[in-house]
Structure formats: C-alpha cells, structure tokens
Amino acid sequence: MPEDTPTLDQAAYQIRRYGLDVDPQAVLVAVRLMAAGARLGQAVEVHFSRFGLSAGRYRLLAALEDADGEMSPSGLADVLGVSRATVTGLIGGLEREGLVLRRPSAEDGRSAVVVLTARGARRMRELAPEHFGRLQEMVGALDPEERAVFLDLLGRLVRGIPALTRERSAREE
Amino acid sequence: MPEDTPTLDQAAYQIRRYGLDVDPQAVLVAVRLMAAGARLGQAVEVHFSRFGLSAGRYRLLAALEDADGEMSPSGLADVLGVSRATVTGLIGGLEREGLVLRRPSAEDGRSAVVVLTARGARRMRELAPEHFGRLQEMVGALDPEERAVFLDLLGRLVRGIPALTRERSAREE
DNA sequence: GCGAGGTGGTTAGGGGCCATACTAAATGTC
DNA sequence: GACATTTAGTATGGCCCCTAACCACCTCGC
Structure with a gap:
C-alpha cells in the first residue's frame, strides 16, 4: 500500500473506461483525501492505543x-x-x-x-x-x-x- | 458539529492547559485533517449506500x-x-x-x-x-x-x- | 521423499461507528 | 389533571477494520 496511490494515470484510466467527461485531477484529489483520512485514522488509533x-x-x-x-x-x-x-x-x-x-x-x-x-x-x-x-x-x-x-x-x-x-x-x- | 472545528483558539487553549511549547497551528492542521477524513468517510459511505x-x-x-x-x-x-x-x-x-x-x-x-x-x-x-x-x-x-x-x-x-x-x-x- | 517453515484463506473476537427501536421522564395542550 | 408529543439515554444489530489463531497447501533443504 504505497502512499502515492492512486496515481493520476490510474484515475484517468478508470474514468476513460466509461467514457466520462471528468477531470482526473479532481477525482485524484477526492480519492487521495479519502485515502489520507483512512490512513491517518488508523495511525491515530495505534497512537492512542499506547495510552x-x-x-x-x-x-x-x-x-x-x-x-x-x-x-x-x-x-x-x-x-x-x-x-x-x-x-x-x-x-x-x-x-x-x-x-x-x-x-x-x-x-x-x-x-x-x-x-x-x-x-x-x-x-x-x-x-x-x-x-x-x-x-x-x-x-x-x-x-x-x-x-x-x-x-x-x-x-x-x-x-x-x-x-x-x-x-x-x-x-x- | 460545525465544519470549522476546532478553532485555532481552542487548540491553543488545550495546549496551554498543560503548559506545552507546541505550535497551535500545527496541531490544528493535524486535527482538522483527522476531522475532515472522518467526515468524508461517513459521507462516502452514504454515497455508496445508494448503490x-x-x-x-x-x-x-x-x-x-x-x-x-x-x-x-x-x-x-x-x-x-x-x-x-x-x-x-x-x-x-x-x-x-x-x-x-x-x-x-x-x-x-x-x-x-x-x-x-x-x-x-x-x-x-x-x-x-x-x-x-x-x-x-x-x-x-x-x-x-x-x-x-x-x-x-x-x-x-x-x-x-x-x-x-x-x-x-x-x-x- | 519428508519434515520444517512459509504462505493463502478463513474464523473468532474486539473496537468504532451507525440507524433503529425501545423506556422513562419532561413538556405542551385541552 | 390527563393525554399526546418530544427528548435523554440505552440496547440491538449491522458494517468496516483490526489482530491472533488456525488449517491446508506449497516449497525448500536434507
């Protein structure tokens, strides 16, 4: 689970698969934010479990x-x-x-x-x-x-x- | 649960309560990112539940x-x-x-x-x-x-x- | 070959979060 | 004052995620 996933290319590929007119960069922002949130959430649980x-x-x-x-x-x-x-x-x-x-x-x-x-x-x-x-x-x-x-x-x-x-x-x- | 919480003042207050030498703005970034992640996560679940x-x-x-x-x-x-x-x-x-x-x-x-x-x-x-x-x-x-x-x-x-x-x-x- | 250790998948059990449905108490209405 | 409605808290059951333990199978070294 590398930290720079997905890439812009991956996002563009998923969008093009359905022939949609959507900006891959915008989707990337949304998906990366979700991924970051999930990742941070898990790290925070580990962090607090120490206490x-x-x-x-x-x-x-x-x-x-x-x-x-x-x-x-x-x-x-x-x-x-x-x-x-x-x-x-x-x-x-x-x-x-x-x-x-x-x-x-x-x-x-x-x-x-x-x-x-x-x-x-x-x-x-x-x-x-x-x-x-x-x-x-x-x-x-x-x-x-x-x-x-x-x-x-x-x-x-x-x-x-x-x-x-x-x-x-x-x-x- | 307003969307601009906590504020810089709240963060500064919590830090000062323990007399710590920490930058409130840095803490604010961390806490807001956590909150945003959790919020986005819930919204995404609602979003996908439609399908x-x-x-x-x-x-x-x-x-x-x-x-x-x-x-x-x-x-x-x-x-x-x-x-x-x-x-x-x-x-x-x-x-x-x-x-x-x-x-x-x-x-x-x-x-x-x-x-x-x-x-x-x-x-x-x-x-x-x-x-x-x-x-x-x-x-x-x-x-x-x-x-x-x-x-x-x-x-x-x-x-x-x-x-x-x-x-x-x-x-x- | 054959046993030791590694890998793939599942189960069991836990925590966090939710929505829903319930009880008990407060409040509003006549 | 009696009844209906609202509100506070909880119990239940669900999903997602985890770790730990387990079994089956593969693979390697001898």
Whole structure:
C-alpha cells in the first residue's frame, strides 16, 4: 500500500473506461483525501492505543476538559459530532477504566452527567506532551504559510462534501 | 458539529492547559485533517449506500476491474491496503449480492480467484457517471492550480504520519 | 521423499461507528 | 389533571477494520 496511490494515470484510466467527461485531477484529489483520512485514522488509533485510549475516547475526555469536567451525554454527542448511541459506548469503556463516571442529573430526571475523574484528568495530563509533540512532528514538513494554505484548501473541500450526499434534482434522474 | 472545528483558539487553549511549547497551528492542521477524513468517510459511505455498496466493496470492485476482472484475495489485500481478513469479509458481502464470485485457483491449491461477474461489471458501469460526477463536484471549489498545491501538501502530510506511530529513542522515555 | 517453515484463506473476537427501536421522564395542550 | 408529543439515554444489530489463531497447501533443504 504505497502512499502515492492512486496515481493520476490510474484515475484517468478508470474514468476513460466509461467514457466520462471528468477531470482526473479532481477525482485524484477526492480519492487521495479519502485515502489520507483512512490512513491517518488508523495511525491515530495505534497512537492512542499506547495510552489505553482510542481516538473517540480521547476526544470525549478532551471535550470534558473543555467543559470543566462535566457534560451530558447528548451534549457530548453534539460536540463530538457522533450519535448518542456512540457516546453511550464510549462512556461505557471509559467508565470501566475509571477515567469517567456517570451521575444522574439533579434537574432533569431523564438526563445524566458524565464527570471526568481525577484519574481521567491525570491520564490526559500524562499523554499530552507526547500526543501534541507527535502531532507537531507530523505537520513539521509544512512551514506556517503552507499550513495556512492547506487549512484554507481543506476547508473548501470539506464544504464541498455535501455534494456527495445531496439529493439531485429530478430531471438529472 | 460545525465544519470549522476546532478553532485555532481552542487548540491553543488545550495546549496551554498543560503548559506545552507546541505550535497551535500545527496541531490544528493535524486535527482538522483527522476531522475532515472522518467526515468524508461517513459521507462516502452514504454515497455508496445508494448503490448498495460500501466504500470498501466499491474499492474492491474497482481493483478487480483494474486487473481485468480477476485477482486473488491476498493480491486484493495488498492493493487495497487492508488485511486479508477484511478482504474475506468484503468478498463475502459482494458474493452474496452476486457481484463477484469465488473460484479455486488452478495453479495453487491454497489460493482462490475472485472474479467480477457480469452483474458486478454492470453495477460499476451504472454508478460511474454519478460517482465521478459527484467527486468532481466536491472538488469544484478548487481550481487546477490549487488542486496541485493541495495534492503536494497532502502528500507531505501523509509522509509525516509515521511520526504518530514510530517508536521513540530510549532517552526520550 | 519428508519434515520444517512459509504462505493463502478463513474464523473468532474486539473496537468504532451507525440507524433503529425501545423506556422513562419532561413538556405542551385541552 | 390527563393525554399526546418530544427528548435523554440505552440496547440491538449491522458494517468496516483490526489482530491472533488456525488449517491446508506449497516449497525448500536434507
């Protein structure tokens, strides 16, 4: 699984196979971004597994810290951009490890409050230097100006993602 | 889950909480790329589900086309960059749908050959116009020069991914 | 030949994510 | 106040991906 795949030629070949009028370079951007995302996602899981966490669990703990240590499950789901069911699963794992605990809400009988434990806070404190250090190292190949350019371009691509899922008008079938 | 999260301020805040000497902008690039990858991944799954496929299954069918319709499971695993076990699962799904079939290899008694069926080829032909069209649309916000810049920067970031998983030298603890 | 080690494929079990469907509690309406 | 609707959280079952373990087969060295 080399890292510069697919190539422009491969993309062009796949498009031409169906006689489509599509820019191979545009397709290449989309496909490479997907591949990079998948690759990065896997590396991040390996990275966090060293601390007994996963990417999702880390993000939940970080969100908890940002909220001064307390937050409801549905609030977490909103902030993390995942479903409530996923948050339930993440909390379960973190609670088993004692990094977080669940307390019923005083105001709302339906609601719960997820609390960052001292142990959870310590875990975050311990992994922070290495975590952020490695992230910085990964991005080190880009100078600050290039990073700004990348963030701009990436943001514009992200805003184009709805093109993949949007319903099309009827006459386009 | 807004699309410009986290912000530079949020990244800076999380870093400062531990008194680390890390560039917030670098961290932001890493985190945004992760978020974009996850977001794109989900959108792609929705996209492919319209054709009764998933991203993994589509990629397998495409790899099969590139190899003129026949390939061994382990060859597919190499090309797709996933484990052999994952390929076994993908083939299972595709075989149930009749898009692919499994045949024992004539030369090697251990090996199997995965064959793209006529139905599989037709499915790919049918979805191609919409698939590539939407990809192009997603990338439409970037002009060709910007796309080239993006591919360059993305490639350099991908080459930095090993920084996340690499073992560190002993004196760094 | 024949046993050792390597390779191909599958199974089992785990985690992350999702959608769907359910329960319990809060809220709105009459 | 009683009933319908909405909301919070969870359980279930699915897909994708992984690793580890396993079996069958190939291949190499003796």
